Amino acid sequence: MSHIVIATRESRLALWQAEHVRDLLQEQGHTVELLGMTTRGDQILDRTLSKVGGKGLFVKELELALEEGRADIAVHSLKDVPMELPEGFELAAVLEREDARDAFVSPNHARLEDLPEGAVVGTSSLRRTVLLRALRPDLRIEPLRGNLDTRLRKLDEGHYAAIVLAAAGLMRLGLASRIRTVFEPEQMLPAAGQGALGIEIRADRPDLREALAPLVDMTTWRRVAAERAVSRAMGGSCSMPLAAFVQDLGDGHLHVRAAWGDAEQAGALVRAELTDVATDLVAAEALGTEAARRLQAGGARLG
Numbered sequence: 001m002s003h004i005v006i007a008t009r010e011s012r013l014a015l016w017q018a019e020h021v022r023d024l025l026q027e028q029g030h031t032v033e034l035l036g037m038t039t040r041g042d043q044i045l046d047r048t049l050s051k052v053g054g055k056g057l058f059v060k061e062l063e064l065a066l067e068e069g070r071a072d073i074a075v076h077s078l079k080d081v082p083m084e085l086p087e088g089f090e091l092a093a094v095l096e097r098e099d100a101r102d103a104f105v106s107p108n109h110a111r112l113e114d115l116p117e118g119a120v121v122g123t124s125s126l127r128r129t130v131l132l133r134a135l136r137p138d139l140r141i142e143p144l145r146g147n148l149d150t151r152l153r154k155l156d157e158g159h160y161a162a163i164v165l166a167a168a169g170l171m172r173l174g175l176a177s178r179i180r181t182v183f184e185p186e187q188m189l190p191a192a193g194q195g196a197l198g199i200e201i202r203a204d205r206p207d208l209r210e211a212l213a214p215l216v217d218m219t220t221w222r223r224v225a226a227e228r229a230v231s232r233a234m235g236g237s238c239s240m241p242l243a244a245f246v247q248d249l250g251d252g253h254l255h256v257r258a259a260w261g262d263a264e265q266a267g268a269l270v271r272a273e274l275t276d277v278a279t280d281l282v283a284a285e286a287l288g289t290e291a292a293r294r295l296q297a298g299g300a301r302l303g
C-alpha cells in the first residue's frame with residue numbers, strides 16, 4: 001500500500017473527479033492526498049479556448065507537479081487531454097465512463113426543436129457549433145466560457161435561450177435536474193473521450209501503474225482509445241470541429257462514428273461510420289484511424 005498525492009485543478013468538477021479517484025484508491029487500501037492548483041486554462045475565461053492554446057493549458061501545470069515529484073498522479077477529463085502526452089508521461093488508467101452525451105439545458109424550452117426561430121444558444125465548442133448548425137441553421141450561436149457553474153449562471157442571467165453541456169459534468173456535480181434532454185449521438189455526436197476520466201503518471205513510475213490497475217475499465221479504454229485515434233489521425237485540436245464516439249456492441253465489436261466540420265465553411269459536415277472487431281487497445285486505435293481515413297476520403301482536411 002502506498003501514499004498517493006493527486007494533482008488536480010480546483011474547479012468543482014475537477015475536485016469531484018479527484019475525490020472520486022481518491023475514494024477508489026482508498027478502497028484499495030492506499031492513503032491519498034489532494035494537491036489543488038490553478039492552471040492557465042482556468043484563468044482564461046474571456047477568450048475561446050481554441051484561440052489561446054487549447055487543451056494543453058489545463059494539463060501542463062499538473063504535469064509540472066508530477067515532474068517535480070510534488071504529486072504522483074493527475075486526474076483529467078479525458079476530453080481535455082491532448083492526443084500526444086509529452087515525453088516521459090503516460091496515460092496509466094481510464095475509468096468507467098459516465099454518460100458520454102451532450103445535454104440540452106434551457107429554462108423555458110424542453111428540446112432543441114422547441115426553440116423559437118433565431119434563438120441564442122451558448123457554446124464555445126466548435127464541434128457543438130457545427131452540429132447545432134446542421135440541426136438548426138436558424139439559431140444564433142454565441143460564445144460561452146467558464147466552468148460549469150459559470151456557464152449555468154450566464155444561462156440563468158438570460159444571456160441565452162439554451163446552452164449545450166456535457167451530461168457527465170452535470171451529473172457528477174448533482175446538476176442532472178438542469179438537463180432538459182440528452183442529445184442522441186445521431187443528433188449531436190460527442191467529443192472523443194467525453195464523460196471518461198483518465199489518470200496520468202510519469203512513465204518511470206510502474207509502481208503507480210500497478211496501483212491504478214484495479215481502477216481501469218477496459219471497455220471504456222477500448223472505446224476512448226478508438227475515439228482518440230480518430231482525433232490523432234485527423235491532427236485534431238480544439239480549433240477543429242471533430243466528433244468521435246464509439247460504442248461497444250459486445251462480442252468484441254466496436255461501432256465507431258466520427259464527424260468533421262469545416263471551421264471556415266459553415267455547414268460543411270463529413271460523417272464516417274464503421275463496425276469491426278477490436279478486443280485490445282491497438283486494434284481499437286486501428287479502427288479509429290480507419291474512421292479518420294474515411295472522413296478524409298469524404299473531404300475532411302487534416303489539422
Ligand SMILES: NCc1[nH]cc(CCC(=O)O)c1CC(=O)O
Pocket residue numbers: 077078079080164165166168169193194195196197
Ligand atoms: N471542456 C470542458 C469540459 N471537460 C470535461 C467536461 C465535462 C465532463 C466530461 O466530459 O468528462 C467539460 C464541460 C463540458 O464540455 O460541458
